[in-house]
Amino acid sequence: MNGVHDMGGAQNFGPVAPEPDEPRFHAPWERRAFALTLAVGSARRWNLDQARSARESLPPAQYLASSYYRIWLDGLCALMLERGMVTREELADGRMHEPPARPFGVLAADKVTAVLARGGSTARAVAGEARFHVGDAVRTREINPPTHTRLPRYCRGKRGTVVMLHGAHVFPDANARGTGEDPQWLYTVRFEGAELWGADTSATAVHVDCWEPYLERA
Amino acid sequence: MNEKAPNAGHRHEHDDAADHDHGDGGSELSEMDLRVRALESLLVEKGYVDPQALDILIETYETKVGPHNGARVVAKAWTDPEFKRWLLTDASAAIASLGYTGRQGEHMVALENTPQVHNMVVCTLCSCYPWPVLGLPPVWYKSAPYRSRAVIDPRGVMAEFGVRLPDSVEVRVWDSTAEIRYLVLPERPAQTEGWSEAQLATLVTRDSMIGTGLPATPSDIVQRAS
Incomplete structure (x- = not known):
């Protein structure tokens, strides 16, 4: 897709702004958004390329105005909506209204280290x-x-x-x-x-x- | 809030967040913090996530995996010619031998900088980055200014990091469009003869392994100490 994510060679985005001693995360929500994306993704309801495609399919103005974890978060919500895992109402109020999609391969705490170490060879x-x-x-x-x-x-x-x-x-x-x-x-x-x-x-x-x-x- | 709520832009979000990190943690949470809390509680209620797994994921990438891993790879290559040869011919195996494997580092390639060649790595399409050796990417690496310009004006980008290379140096850019992850092997700084691997590792900066920076020099270390 010829989207705004395909940025190579574009001009007028301004200088690169390196941040001395940059923290790994810039807000509490970034930590959780990062971890949610990995944890829900590990259930394989979608593949890596579908996840990238969902992020690239966000509205162009929204993509350009978003920090990267925001793009991940919006991509995650889009994927879960598309697959009927959550509804818009549930995302709006944070409460369950529809039964969950089953079966779902939840990433268990004691499996995290092994799953990360294994990675996913392509x-x-x-x-x-x-x-x-x-x-x-x-x-x-x-x-x-x-x-x-x-x-x-x-x-x-x-x-x-x-x-x-x-x-x-x-x-x-x-x-x-x-x-x-x-x-x-x-x-x-x-x-x-x-x-x-x-x-x-x-x-x-x-x-x-x-x-x-x-x-x-x- | 629905998932298409307008976004204030990352600078603003970060500024908010920095305040909240030191605030009372309850009444001053940003809109994004509230939204992600609600999402997490929904996904826990629906049985999709184990909150303890989230804590371990965060702890792993906040405290365990980071550029100190890559620095160890580089310092070993600087002191052990056999390892360097292995790194340049089969980086995945050489890096795995030090215990760095897994997600976003499944297929590694090491790129050697020399007096004639300087390598710089980017992902113009998203945020691909070698997690096992460098950790999670900095914000600038994922930002439009870097992703757009690295492939057309790498010297201009490097200048913003304070790096100016002679015109005679060949600048090679590597756009991470597949699952191959690139690690730059910077040149060993001068006047480090006899330094141990551990001492050398202190000179290896994250940016020198992306190619937007150079390693620190012994005199940088002296200045840092004073």
Whole structure:
């Protein structure tokens, strides 16, 4: 989706504001919003790409005006509403009016450490061989799907060179639609700064991780 | 409040929150604190979350996981050539050997800075960041100014962190669009011959492992102490 979350190359957002000795969280609610997002997400009612898609689908003005934990919180509420886990009335008054969705895999306190340590590898075994190899010249496809994708707008239709092959990984464009993981070969592609931006850049090169369906031979 | 309530913007929220952190904790809670409390109590009532699990999640990322993990990885690479080679060829395994694994660090790649090459990491699309080695990302990393400019004007961004590199240095930006997580291996500062791994780790800043900063130098440490 060509949304406001796809920010690479946008201008006029002002200077970066590093904060000396920044605390991990800036308000009590950020701690709880962070933990709620992880805990509810661990029940796998949605996948990682659907969670990202929900955040990107927030109204553009709201997304731009929100702190990042606010985006997580609003994304979480949208996902729970969409799946019938909560109702708008329940979110408004904080009380249960409808029975909970069952079964629900609650993250138990004694499982947290193991769940975090295990993580969630996106590497998958696939048959066949990767189409491209390190050193190959490639071009990103000019795609504009209205659904979730991880190919940023600034590097569509651009020529680059494959610098790494990471094996096959879950393909976000498919996984976000709920049509299965559809694992695809994943590459890191180097784009010269001038290829992306002409003369108006101080980057020598920008590297983007690209799944095979994003690429064609240059 | 419904989930589409207008937002005052993060600066305002944070300013509010800083006050409330030291307030009486009851009567002065911000709108966001109240909203999230209500949400948590709803989700507990519906049996979706175990509040103790939330406490452990917060404690883990507030007190245990942070850039001190990455600093240990970097300091070891600075002192142990075999480990450095391993880190640069199979970062996931090398980093796991020090006990740093799991969520948002499943697939690690280390990027070596040299006198000729400087690497800088961003996630233009969201907030991807290597949690096991750096902890949770700072606000600026997730903000529009950084996400928008890192890929087009990395030197301009670095200047805002006080870093100016010679024109001859190749600036390589890495946009974390997949589940690969990048850790910058900064150059070992001069005049640290004979330093122990633990001493060297004190020089490794979070920003030097993102690429927006450089490691501290021995003279920085002396200044900090005085």
